[in-house]
Amino acid sequence: MPSIDVVLDLSVEACLAHYEGRVGQVMAYSLDGRRVMFPAEALRRVVARDGVHGTFRLFFTPEGRFQSIAPLQRDV
Incomplete structure (x- = not known):
């Protein structure tokens, strides 16, 4: 299963916009x-109380569709 590691640093406010459906996609590097x-x-x-912070592994199907996300490390 293909995977990509990304660093996410999203505030509570940014996560709320995603949660409420105002933003449908997350763009990261x-x-x-x-x-x-x-x-x-x-x-x-x-998501945690302070947002989403840390390094995460994104898993994709062989066709390139998102499948799951797993934390690798949390920034403190």
Whole structure:
């Protein structure tokens, strides 16, 4: 399963915009510089009280569709 590692640093306000559906996609940059877009609903799995901060691995199907997100490390 293809994967890409990204660093996310989203405030509570930014996460709320995604959660409320005002923003449908998240745009981030991978650790190797590629631009990556994935569904905002994925943030629901990793959001904390202070937003989303840290390094995450995004998993995609062989066809390139987002499948899941997993935290690798949380920035403190």
